[in-house]
Amino acid sequence: MSDRLAALQAIVASNGGDVFARYALGMEYAALRRFDDACRELAACIRLDASYLPAYVEAGKAHRAAGRLKEATEWFLKASELAARTGDTHAADRIGGHLEGLA
Numbered sequence: 388m389s390d391r392l393a394a395l396q397a398i399v400a401s402n403g404g405d406v407f408a409r410y411a412l413g414m415e416y417a418a419l420r421r422f423d424d425a426c427r428e429l430a431a432c433i434r435l436d437a438s439y440l441p442a443y444v445e446a447g448k449a450h451r452a453a454g455r456l457k458e459a460t461e462w463f464l465k466a467s468e469l470a471a472r473t474g475d476t477h478a479a480d481r482i483g484g485h486l487e488g489l490a
Contacts (some may be wrong), residue, residue, distance in 0.1 A: 391446045422453035
């Protein structure tokens, strides 16, 4: 196990409500190609803060990398809706690119 993974797991274990720690752990799992773990942590992040747009995008990417295209599409659509509600046109454009790649 990498030192970074162990450190992030320890942070989340001591403070499961830390949105950024959960996001970082999800990203680390994705980097290690542990996509089921990544999806779990990113979903936990979103449950803690439903407005944290990067977690939706990364959840979509993790599902896509795991070959779960339907779930990836659902996460990217949720991300797109959130970006539209918050007026984040830059993110909306990037998310659109992810959706096009799934079509």
